[in-house]
Amino acid sequence: MPATTSRDRPPPRTGGGEAETLRAFLDYLRTSIAAKVEGAPEPQARAAAVPSGTNLLGLLNHLTFVERSMFLGDDVTDWQATFQAAPEDSVADVVARYRETVGRANELLDGCADPGAPVPRPRPGRPAPSLRWALTHMIEETGRHAGHADIIRELIDGATGR
Numbered sequence: 001m002p003a004t005t006s007r008d009r010p011p012p013r014t015g016g017g018e019a020e021t022l023r024a025f026l027d028y029l030r031t032s033i034a035a036k037v038e039g040a041p042e043p044q045a046r047a048a049a050v051p052s053g054t055n056l057l058g059l060l061n062h063l064t065f066v067e068r069s070m071f072l073g074d075d076v077t078d079w080q081a082t083f084q085a086a087p088e089d090s091v092a093d094v095v096a097r098y099r100e101t102v103g104r105a106n107e108l109l110d111g112c113a114d115p116g117a118p119v120p121r122p123r124p125g126r127p128a129p130s131l132r133w134a135l136t137h138m139i140e141e142t143g144r145h146a147g148h149a150d151i152i153r154e155l156i157d158g159a160t161g162r
Contacts, residue, residue, distance in 0.1 A: 018115045018132070019112065019113060019114075019115045019131060019132075019135070022115070022132070022135035022136065022139065023106075023109060023135060025139050026135055026138050026139050026142065027102075027106075029139060029142040029143050029146050030098075030102050030142060032146050033059070033060060033063065033142060033145060033146040033149050034060070034095055034098055034099060034102075036056070036146065036149040036150060036153050036159075037056050037057065037059070037060045037091065037094065037095055037098075037149060037153075038091065038092075038095045039091070040056050040057075040091050040153060040156060040157070040159075041156065041157060042090065042091060044056075044156045044157070045057050045091050045156070046058070046084075046085060049151075049152040049155050049156070050152075053083070053084075054083070054148060054152065055084075055152065056091075056149055056152050056153060056156070057084075057085035057089065057091065057094050058082075058083040058084050058085060059083070059145045059148055059149050059152075060085075060094050060095065060098050060145075060149075061082060061083065061084065061085040061089075061094055061097075061098075062079075062082040062083045062145065063098060063141070063142060063145055064082075064094075064097055064098045064101050065079075065082040066082075066138070066141055067098075067101045067102060067105050067138070068101055068105075070105075070119070070121070070129075070134050070137070070138060071104075071105035071108055071109065071119060071121060071134070072101070072104060072105060072108065072121060073121035073123040075123070108120065108121070109131075112131050114131065115130065115131050115132035115135075116130050116131070116132060117130065117131055118130060118131070119131055119134045
């Protein structure tokens with residue numbers, strides 16, 4: 001397949017406060033990884049690209065679970081299993097589920113202005129982290145896996161760029 005190059009998008013420029021800046025960077029990374037997975041050819045999108053078994057669909061599936069756990073209060077009992085998409089899931093299914101989860105998380109985050117306040121997620125018996133910690137962790141987690149996705153997508157079909 002011929003290599004494609006996407007125009008790189010620069011990081012966001014925000015003039016707002018701390019929470020606004022953190023959310024802008026998280027949304028930038030969320031958009032980047034979804035775009036990296038979107039349109040990836042089947043079955044290569046789910047094929048292991050490295051000995052660890054890491055693959056594009058698994059990365060985005062995992063991030064969907066992390067978003068749901070961090071912001072929506074879902075309990076995940078087997079994190080390793082989140083790195084594999086279900087056999088019946090297409091690339092479009094996994095991308096749509098991720099974007100829907102991000103939308104739901106953003107609705108919750110829209111009501112959060114104080115970076116020091118706990119994330120208002122429903123999870124009885126487990127204290128919620130501060131918004132600052134949750135956003136910083138999600139930036140780290142999403143950025144790490146977006147970097148993996150960049151490399152895997154280039155290995156699959158030569159596509160580069162953010």
